[in-house]
Amino acid sequence: MRVEIRGNKIRKKLSFFIGIPVFYFFIFVTGTFFLSSCSKSDFSIGEDFVESRTQLKIIDTFKVDLSTVLLDSIVTSQKSIALVGNHKDDVFGTINASSYFKMAYSTFEVLDDKAVFDSANFCLKYSGYSFGDTTSLFTISIHELTEKIELGDRSSFYNINKFNYSSDVIGSKTFYPTPNYGETREDTIVYIHINEFGEKLFDMIKDEDVVVSDKDLFEDYIKGFVLTSENPSNNVILGFTADASSLYFKIYYHLDKEDPEAEKKEISITMGEQGYQFNHVDNDFSGTAIEKLNQFDDVLPSTETGNKAYFQGLIGLMPKVQFPTLGNIFLNPDWKILKAELIIEPVSDSYEAGKNIELPDVLYPYSTNIENELGGILKDLSGDPISAKVSLDNYYNEDTNYTFDITSFIIDGLADGYADPDDGFLIGPESTKIATTVDRLLVDSKKKNIMLKLYYLSY
Amino acid sequence: MHRLAKIYVLISFFSLTLVDQAVSQITQSPYSMFGLGTIEENCVGASRGMGGTGIAFLSGTTLNILNPASYSGIDSLVSIFELGFSGNYTSFDTNEDYKSMFNGNLKYFTMGFRTSPRLATSFGFVPYSTIGYNINSLSGIENSYAEYYETFSGEGGVNKFYLGNSYKLTKNLSLGINAVFLLGNVTHSESSSIFAYKLEDKTYVSNFNLNYGLNYRFEINKWKYNVGLIYDNGKRLRTENVTTIKTANESEVLRKNIRRYSLPRAFGVGLAVQKDGFRGGLDYETKEWSSIEFNNDYLKTRNSNRYSMGLEYSAFNGNNKYISYRLGVEYNESYMVIHKIPINYKSVTVGTGLPLRGYPSVINVSFEYGQNGSKKEDLIKETFYTLHLDISFKDFWFIKRKYN
Numbered sequence: 001m002r003v004e005i006r007g008n009k010i011r012k013k014l015s016f017f018i019g020i021p022v023f024y025f026f027i028f029v030t031g032t033f034f035l036s037s038c039s040k041s042d043f044s045i046g047e048d049f050v051e052s053r054t055q056l057k058i059i060d061t062f063k064v065d066l067s068t069v070l071l072d073s074i075v076t077s078q079k080s081i082a083l084v085g086n087h088k089d090d091v092f093g094t095i096n097a098s099s100y101f102k103m104a105y106s107t108f109e110v111l112d113d114k115a116v117f118d119s120a121n122f123c124l125k126y127s128g129y130s131f132g133d134t135t136s137l138f139t140i141s142i143h144e145l146t147e148k149i150e151l152g153d154r155s156s157f158y159n160i161n162k163f164n165y166s167s168d169v170i171g172s173k174t175f176y177p178t179p180n181y182g183e184t185r186e187d188t189i190v191y192i193h194i195n196e197f198g199e200k201l202f203d204m205i206k207d208e209d210v211v212v213s214d215k216d217l218f219e220d221y222i223k224g225f226v227l228t229s230e231n232p233s234n235n236v237i238l239g240f241t242a243d244a245s246s247l248y249f250k251i252y253y254h255l256d257k258e259d260p261e262a263e264k265k266e267i268s269i270t271m272g273e274q275g276y277q278f279n280h281v282d283n284d285f286s287g288t289a290i291e292k293l294n295q296f297d298d299v300l301p302s303t304e305t306g307n308k309a310y311f312q313g314l315i316g317l318m319p320k321v322q323f324p325t326l327g328n329i330f331l332n333p334d335w336k337i338l339k340a341e342l343i344i345e346p347v348s349d350s351y352e353a354g355k356n357i358e359l360p361d362v363l364y365p366y367s368t369n370i371e372n373e374l375g376g377i378l379k380d381l382s383g384d385p386i387s388a389k390v391s392l393d394n395y396y397n398e399d400t401n402y403t404f405d406i407t408s409f410i411i412d413g414l415a416d417g418y419a420d421p422d423d424g425f426l427i428g429p430e431s432t433k434i435a436t437t438v439d440r441l442l443v444d445s446k447k448k449n450i451m452l453k454l455y456y457l458s459y
Numbered sequence: 460m461h462r463l464a465k466i467y468v469l470i471s472f473f474s475l476t477l478v479d480q481a482v483s484q485i486t487q488s489p490y491s492m493f494g495l496g497t498i499e500e501n502c503v504g505a506s507r508g509m510g511g512t513g514i515a516f517l518s519g520t521t522l523n524i525l526n527p528a529s530y531s532g533i534d535s536l537v538s539i540f541e542l543g544f545s546g547n548y549t550s551f552d553t554n555e556d557y558k559s560m561f562n563g564n565l566k567y568f569t570m571g572f573r574t575s576p577r578l579a580t581s582f583g584f585v586p587y588s589t590i591g592y593n594i595n596s597l598s599g600i601e602n603s604y605a606e607y608y609e610t611f612s613g614e615g616g617v618n619k620f621y622l623g624n625s626y627k628l629t630k631n632l633s634l635g636i637n638a639v640f641l642l643g644n645v646t647h648s649e650s651s652s653i654f655a656y657k658l659e660d661k662t663y664v665s666n667f668n669l670n671y672g673l674n675y676r677f678e679i680n681k682w683k684y685n686v687g688l689i690y691d692n693g694k695r696l697r698t699e700n701v702t703t704i705k706t707a708n709e710s711e712v713l714r715k716n717i718r719r720y721s722l723p724r725a726f727g728v729g730l731a732v733q734k735d736g737f738r739g740g741l742d743y744e745t746k747e748w749s750s751i752e753f754n755n756d757y758l759k760t761r762n763s764n765r766y767s768m769g770l771e772y773s774a775f776n777g778n779n780k781y782i783s784y785r786l787g788v789e790y791n792e793s794y795m796v797i798h799k800i801p802i803n804y805k806s807v808t809v810g811t812g813l814p815l816r817g818y819p820s821v822i823n824v825s826f827e828y829g830q831n832g833s834k835k836e837d838l839i840k841e842t843f844y845t846l847h848l849d850i851s852f853k854d855f856w857f858i859k860r861k862y863n
Contacts, residue, residue, distance in 0.1 A: 043558055043560070043593055043594060043595055044556065044594060044595050044596060044597075045489055045551045045553055045556050045558055045594065045839055046489025046490075046492065046551075046592060046594045046611075046839060047594050047595075047596035047611070048837055049489070049492060049493075049757050049797070050492065050594055050596060050611040050649075052596075052598060052609060052611075052649060053649065053658060054609075054649060054656075054658055055601055056598065056599075056600045056601065056607065056651075056654065057600065057601040057602055058600055058601065058602045058603045058605075059602070060602070336656065336704060336706045336709075336711075337706075338654040338655065338656055338706055338707070339654055339655075381707045381708050382707075407707070407708075408708075411708055455600070455654060457654070457656055457704075457706075459658055459704060459713075
């Protein structure tokens with residue numbers, strides 16, 4: 001009986017006394033697990049006794065074909081940027097950008113009988129982007145469209161689309177561009193006088209003309225505008241922010257007939273739907289190595305273009321990479337392809353930091369097809385977009401390059417044991433830059449400057 | 460269900476889930492790349508504080524699994540449940556390099572109880588050998604001047620799940636037998652994180668085996684003596700090799716390799732003396748590894764020999780409980796001879812057994828300082844600082860049945 005009583009007492013205390021040591025042991029165990037887990041790297045003791053059964057090898061003798069593709073068209077609407085300007089040089093030829101947009105209608109307030117027109121201005125706000133020479137005078141013109149911007153069968157507007165406009169200039173300005181002020185001074189705006197056009201509209205508003213009282217009639221009257229660069233001596237392409245708060249025109253008036261300073265008032269008419277604002281681009285490759293490129297012959301091998309492949313946004317010039325001899329790879333059953341790297345170099349004298357011809361920070365491989373259409377960015381084995389950061393050789397400027405890990409592309413390409421020599425991909429910066437800039441890049445296709453490195457494991 | 464029994468079940472379940480993890484990380488020694496890996500001490504509880512000595516000890520307040528005949532010493536009124544953990548700090552010293560690391564794991568769990576006045580039973584899990592190493596080695600890339608780090612790693616080991624019985628033949632003589640299920644794997648792999656590949660050569664091993672034990676006690680001049688004998692006939696392990704190559708995008712099973720692994724025949728003898736609070740023991744154990752080939756150019760096998768000696772002194776504390784103080788030394792000539800250099804382990808252990816307040820459970824804590832291997836012939840000298848923590852839960856669960 002004594003034993004039983006003792007046993008009961010013990011059981012009462014049990015939960016308490018069992019709990020504590022177990023708890024401490026678990027703390028100890030988890031603690032040591034943690035300690036052991038963070039001290040395993042960089043341990044080479046014992047390497048004399050391990051024998052590798054694998055051998056990692058590189059093949060870098062595959063031919064890499066580079067060519068320049070001229071994309072059919074690029075969507076340029078709804079990009080919030082209006083690009084206007086010309087640029088000309090021996091390498092890319094002539095490029096001329098103009099920007100189309102329509103205006104928004106809102107009911108106009110009834111004007112006082114004493115209202116008197118003062119002036120009217122178109123206001124353009126620098127986006128901060130420019131390409132070319134900003135130190136020379138630049139002339140920008142505004143024309144009224146003579147046809148409505150209509151989508152028709154399209155879902156967007158492309159760089160090749162254009163609409164008729166009146167040859168009469170409603171306003172124009174010649175000035176020294178200061179696009180970079182846009183980054184520091186929010187209020188840097190280019191004002192273009194459109195007094196004649198403005199006064200006409202002012203009178204219609206004051207007279208409560210039926211045209212300005214109805215949206216459809218108004219949009220039929222003001223179909224839209226195009227910003228153009230017509231002066232052949234212009235050699236810069238400027239970007240202006242294209243949205244309702246940055247692209248607009250204003251009509252200024254006052255009420256007191258005797259004193260023009262008395263009470264200044266304004267009517268503001270802003271840019272319309274962003275989906276109807278787009279950039280049109282004309283280019284002329286005459287006299288350049290890519291002269292032969294046009295819509296009917298949209299790809300040129302780099303061997304015909306001075307061992308270079310061309311990239312320029314907005315126009316749709318893109319380098320294309322193909323591996324015609326990849327199919328010759330002897331696929332041994334005791335091999336595994338581990339990694340494939342494409343290394344490309346920019347043509348060494350084609351860029352210069354700080355001179356508007358900077359190298360893109362990052363390049364991406366874009367899928368394409370036999371029609372050379374631009375697809376999405378290629379994905380790596382884990383499904384993330386592939387990218388290649390620029391690796392700058394600041395000292396000698398010789399080894400500046402981009403390295404793409406295209407393992408997934410090569411493995412997919414060889415998956416059925418046959419590599420299609422037509423398979424390839426396009427190279428360009430992020431897709432927004434393809435559509436919103438005229439940035440350029442020349443890729444060197446000379447041997448040693450472009451290389452496919454295939455790492456494989458034999459075992 | 461009895462409350463303590465519930466706790467046993469819970470802890471057992473927890474332990475089993477830990478087994479897999481424990482086995483894969485229990486050792487961190489480059490030597491474990493050879494053969495079946497590092498052979499683990501087959502001892503638990505108090506023996507761990509006595510240099511692994513225990514062939515002649517009977518189980519008492521804590522279990523002794525070195526000799527299956529020892530279970531007959533389990534008190535007739537209790538059941539014992541033991542869990543053991545080890546944490547160690549190991550330094551690796553070569554002629555060129557010095558590295559160190561921490562490591563810690565659950566080592567074993569075991570349970571013992573008396574099923575009849577003459578018969579006692581024990582079962583549990585103990586590692587037989589463990590493999591655990593990670594070695595980074597610079598490898599060249601063919602057709603290039605580039606090099607990269609290739610990681611050689613090993614994991615696994617052989618585990619013993621045993622169920623043993625000890626029968627008290629006479630007052631002085633006990634016999635014991637363990638049925639052992641051996642299960643585990645020997646896994647060596649080479650991999651690279653940069654190139655995302657892993658070649659893994661995994662051999663699953665398993666088999667049943669039997670261990671035998673004898674314990675004879677006698678008394679001379681009020682000194683109690685025990686003699687213990689253990690024997691294991693050895694066993695070839697059944698093997699199943701799976702070699703796979705894994706890359707970032709695929710995993711392929713390659714042709715199987717033939718791998719042969721065996722456990723050697725083993726024999727051990729021990730002597731124990733006891734008087735009042737004093738207990739001492741001597742062990743000698745040999746395993747016939749020389750007959751086992753591992754097909755490794757660096758490794759030659761020889762028979763292993765383990766010599767150990769342990770002393771224990773137990774005294775009552777103020778609360779009418781025993782506190783034990785232990786000391787042990789061990790010298791172990793392992794089965795490995797690498798580059799003609801024999802790999803030997805020597806250690807000194809000090810430990811204590813502390814009663815839990817108000818309850819006859821015991822925590823055994825011991826600290827072991829050991830050295831393994833040598834720096835000769837570009838080999839590695841390992842220095843271990845190991846803390847062993849063993850907890851021995853006891854319960855009177857058979858009393859309840861008896862008196863209710």
